[in-house]
Amino acid sequence: MSKRAGGSARRKLGLHLLIGTRKGLFFLRGQANRRTWKLAGPHFLGNTVHHAVLDPRDRRTLLVATRTGHLGPTVFRSVDMGKTWKEAGRPPAFPKVHNSDAKREVDHVFWLTPGHASEPDVWYAGTSPHGLFRSEDGGVTWSGVAGYNENPLRGKWGGGPEDGTPDGPKLHSVIVDPRDARHMYLGMSSGGVFESRDQGASWSPLNRGCAADFLPDPDPEYGHDPHCMRLHPLHPDRVYQQNHCGIYRMDRPSDRWQRIGRAMPKKVGDIGFPLVLHPRDPDMLWVFPMDGTSVWPRVSPEGKPAAYVTKNGGKSWTRLDRGLPRSQAWWTVKRQAMAGDTHDPVGLYFGTTSGEVWGSRDEGTRFTLLARHLPEIYSLETAEA
């Protein structure tokens, strides 16, 4: 299916925010000074857009993971920044089986990751329920990664539908080591962090040191709930994760997570979903805490939203809330809904569950409201081209 939608076809694209929402995809196009932004869209109105990612390798191919309530999941592709769209010829889907107990159906494509620089048309997709898919033609056709999808242990790692998030189990944070296309990570909510050294043919759990307070075993091999994992692009041995049970850092080749969220203020805690790395400084990252106490309200603690930044790899954290509401703001930020640009100083952006987009041109020192009244925001990515 081809669709035409609003948007400009300029060759020079500048800075864009790709905003996936519960009801469609929006673009915020920024001027060079990052002070003026223009909202465009919606594209795919009525579709839930879980993720939209521009390929940083060609700065041209844009993939969007969409789902409507009735029509199931798919992936759309644009090479003109949303002027025209073409649906994947073969979207991610599990193989047909005859054993009713083994039947799996992709509910939604949750995560998109461009592949290694040496494989320009390769993309990966993570789905709900847990599934890992690979495209070798820029997102037109998708096949299951057998080493994960057909792995006999997969059911044990991730459990059943009841072991996932309220919106279903999710495979996310698919990461390809920029030094080696065969070295990959992924996160399962729930299931934990897993690593592959053979491009997905086999996977090993990587959860030592990470808490799983909701399991009886204090240090299980898997079953954890990573919310978002990031690898530093210039220092790929440095990995961070925002987990259901805290903020962690790992310095490879160590295989043990260190809980750096212990240094967060006790009143705020270290529970949250997104985690953004500074594009050049491996010791600098931002998180956006939420209330993970009692029944997990999943809102800003005390209704006072704030990002937190560390500049020393998690030894200490600083609250960043200038420009944000001081009280009675009961939104939060989902795991894919916060991102940075590569400018200096870094621009930091996030979308809220109440449909607002906030941005900072100075690494979070001060935030301004860039857009509001959007549907619930599921994802926000920067696109520079």
Add this chain to the structure above:
Amino acid sequence: MKVYVPSPLSSYTREANTVDADGASVAELMADLDRRYPGMRFRIINEQDEIRRHIKIFVNREQVRDLATPLAGDDEIMIVCALSGG
């Protein structure tokens, strides 16, 4: 035979609400629809060859759940998306 297409699927049929398609069974009809309107079948039938939840297929106003249901040339097919959710 004539196939009534619900509005959520009309982006596949170039906005047509009724289209022509052929097949000796519902499964064959779905395959023919996909040939004429690529991608349409997967919006109706999932990867396990099951009709998606909230989608119903009627043959001459009788709901069918089995893709092997035989069809005749003068049958009238209606694809319906249930209204649900917010």
